[in-house]
Amino acid sequence: MQYMHIQCATSCSTAFNDPKHTSKRAKSWFQTNRIQVMEWPAKSPDLNPIENLWADIKNAVYEAKPRNAEELWNVVQLSWAAIPVDRCQKLVDSMHHRCEAVIRNCGYATKY
Structure with a gap:
């Protein structure tokens, strides 16, 4: 797999087409602070393995159907602590294949 390098004269940021990043005020702030924003398609494949863990x-x-904020917090903490290390390792190990799939699909959605 070939590696792609992105070089920026100053610093780079991605804008994910999120309204809070694409407002006139946000665009002005990035421009004033000389931050180069990379274009990022609205529904681009997310190559961040943490998204699988959030799911x-x-x-x-x-499944737990918490009834209040305290129960919600407890469910989140317990489920986070219960994620097996091998689950995380498999997600990290899949990155090579994920990147290849995105390149093959010219940036469009993949099975990941």
């Missing part, structure tokens, strides 16, 4: 926690919350 695991979200599922645990739905």
Whole structure:
């Protein structure tokens, strides 16, 4: 797999097409502070393995049906602590294949 390098004269940021990043005020702030913002498609494949873990926690919350903020916090803490190390390792190990899939699909969604 070839590696792609992104070089910036100053610093780079990604804007994810989130309204809080694309408002006139935010754009002005980035420009004033000389921060180069990389274009990022709205529904780009997320190559961050933590997203899979957030989904695991979200599922645990739905299953537990917490009735208040304290129960919610407890479910989140317990489900986070229960994530096996090998689950994390498998997600990290999958990054090579994820990157290749994104490149093959020219940046469009993949099975990941």
